[in-house]
Amino acid sequence: MAKPPQRLFISSEMLLVCGRKGAIKGAAANCRQMIRAAYKNARLEATVSWLDWDMSYSVKVKKCDDDHRKLFSLIKALHEAMKAGKGAQVLQQILKELADYTKYHFSGEEEMLAKTNYPGLGSHRAQHQQFVKKVEEFRQDAAAGKLAQTIAVSTFLNDWLVNHIKRTDQQYSEHLNANGIS
């Protein structure tokens, strides 16, 4: 987890705007806006530590590892879009992709578990359903314009993905490998 920044970095561009035109009302407002934006970004960076897929997330089944990599990259794209203050349209697009891809991934995973009579399938499936529901809520919020710059959303998605893969998905590795799926 990234440490919170000790100081807020003020760029030379901001100082220039403040110095040259500080007396002008509009420029002062501009300056405040830039400082506010920089502060917001600094907070975002301090709150969300970014994670890329690595072997510690492997579930020892190639298809699932490939899907998980894709999910990491979609959540990262969502985070980047929020950080850049992208419009609701971009957020909605990424959330739609995320919703579609998780449904695709969950059904593939559940199919493998069902085919091999995995004993933990019921509770595993319930977690998937909860996640799908949550993403749908985020999509509705995004459509209503309530989602922009919400750190909590990308943090929630990232945490969920990591916890689910490490605590739930990795439990099926041995079972699927023993049933010839790797």
Ligand code: FEA
């Ligand atoms: Fe059980 Fe796989 O599902 N990873 N995700 N999310």
